[in-house]
Amino acid sequence: GESVGLHLPTLSVQEGDNSIINCAYSNSASDYFIWYKQESGKGPQFIIDIRSNMDKRQGQRVTVLLNKTVKHLSLQIAATQPGDSAVYFCAEKTGGFKTIFGAGTRLFVKA
Amino acid sequence: DTGVSQDPRHKITKRGQNVTFRCDPISEHNRLYWYRQTLGQGPEFLTYFQNEAQLEKSRLLSDRFSAERPKGSFSTLEIQRTEQGDSAMYLCASSFGGEGAYGYTFGSGTRLTVV
Numbered sequence: 540g541e542s543v544g545l546h547l548p549t550l551s552v553q554e555g556d557n558s559i560i561n562c563a564y565s566n567s568a569s570d571y572f573i574w575y576k577q578e579s580g581k582g583p584q585f586i587i588d589i590r591s592n593m594d595k596r597q598g599q600r601v602t603v604l605l606n607k608t609v610k611h612l613s614l615q616i617a618a619t620q621p622g623d624s625a626v627y628f629c630a631e632k633t634g635g636f637k638t639i640f641g642a643g644t645r646l647f648v649k650a
Numbered sequence: 651d652t653g654v655s656q657d658p659r660h661k662i663t664k665r666g667q668n669v670t671f672r673c674d675p676i677s678e679h680n681r682l683y684w685y686r687q688t689l690g691q692g693p694e695f696l697t698y699f700q701n702e703a704q705l706e707k708s709r710l711l712s713d714r715f716s717a718e719r720p721k722g723s724f725s726t727l728e729i730q731r732t733e734q735g736d737s738a739m740y741l742c743a744s745s746f747g748g749e750g751a752y753g754y755t756f757g758s759g760t761r762l763t764v765v
Contacts, residue, residue, distance in 0.1 A: 573753055582654070582741050582756030583693065628692050636706050637683075638754070640692030 551647040558616040560644045562629035567610065569631040573638065574603060574614045577626045583640075586614070586627075616646075624648045654757035656742050662763045663732055670728045671760045675744030682725050683754065684717055685741040686710065693741055699725060700747065732764045 552558045564572070570591040575583035589596045589603045589612075596603050602615040612629050626643040633639075655674040663669050675682050680701050685693035696715070698706040701722040711717075714732075719725040729736055739761050743754035 575756075580758065582743070582758050583754075584756070585753035588753055630692070636681075636698040636700075637695040637708070639695070640685075642690070642692050 548642070549645045549647065551649060552619050554619060554621060554648050554650050556619055558614075558619045558623070558646060560614045560616075560627050560629075560646065562612040562614075562641055564610050564612060564629070564631050566631065566633055567607075569633045571632040572603070572605060572612050573630045573632075574601075574612075575628045575630060575640075576623075577628065577643070579625075583628060619646075619648050621648050621650060654742055654744055654755050656740075656757035656760050658760055659758065660761045660763075662765060665732060665734060665764055667732055668728065668730045669732060669762065670726055671740055671742075671762075673725045673727070673742030673744075673757060675724070675742070676746075676755055677723075679744035679746050679755070680722070681745045681747050682719055683743045683745075684725070684727050685743065685756075687739040687741055687759070688737075696727075696740075729762075732762075734764045737762055737764045 573588045574586040576586050577583040587598045587601050587603050589605050594605055600617045604613045626645045628640050628643045630638045630640045657672045661669055682699040684696040686696055687693045695708050696711050697717045699719040702719050714730045717727045739759040741756055741759045743756040745754050
């Protein structure tokens, strides 16, 4: 069946360092991937997306890398700030209407 | 427009009671989704509307659950005869259909506690 999972449930980084959050997916037919950030008491917030015909996409301080060979997705956050502390979800779509979310990685930023 | 609004933010109900949640999406968004999220987990898809048509329902949406979007604007999610296992955060999201527009805007959710 479909599954989107994360390698690590928690990640702790020093303020100013770069963060890398990893994600594995199992459905090779997935054609669109999204990263969401969720802060306590709030709904998930769209960060960045990537289509399956791309390997890399950059946003402001964030980069998403897609390796379709090993079905791996990563989110890189440059110069991590305290405001980046949150739970990060990778998600995938396979044609249809629904988005499948992974379980999430909690990012702690140490001052 | 202040984004996706959900009401109430919190709901505590006794087992067996019915509850109804409301979602007001971003006005120009034609797609509306309901998700359920339990502690420490990612959101799970419940149902999807395009305008007023309910186009997809998850197997998670038992016959105790019903969702409507009568005029293609706001939506309601009703849970009848609530059970303790229904305790979760219920999230609503909206998007504008079209190529490359798959990122959702989520509301802050309704946290349901069934006691």
